Amino acid sequence: MRPSLLSSALMGVALALPAVPVSALTIDNFTVDQVLSNSGTGTAKSASTGSASNIVGGEREIVNTITSNPSNNFLDIIANGGDNDEYYQKQGKEVVGSSEVIRDGSDNTVGSNDNGLGGVDFTGGGDFSGLDVVVPFDDPSVDIEFTFTLSGGGSTASTLSLPGNLNSPQSFFLA
16 A cells, blocks of 8 residues: 655765766665654654665654644654665644654764764765655655755755656656
8 A cells, every 4th residue: 555645765966967977875775674653743753773875874863743633643654664665654634744854973862963974975075966856656745845954054955846646756856
């Protein structure tokens, strides 16, 4: 059974400059299992560690928050569910909530670590020009916000608006 909301695989930051060989820095290949389930209202948190080649910075933190749940249903976040190497969110009827993935280095805590990823350069010295997100499928339209906290302070954000009714993998590039 397909998840009711969204399935997306964050495959990496791609080199997309004209006339430059294409390569990528993998942010998360979702081969490290992690499941977080929440019901009622409120926030649930979980951290999972893996090698830096699987999860940039060596740790993936997921947080889900339910803000409205009149039917007392669920909000599940699953990484590598069914060995599909995917990250997805599924939720019960009438659940209003959000999920968040945090990559801030292996600090063994769930929550933002201002020390970051220990010098990982997402720009590849200026060679990487954006974020390539591969979405296997999604049911309704949904917005996904990507926020990067900068080592010098501040942050930058970009929103990916998925159109919904995607039945085959599609790649979306955020510059």
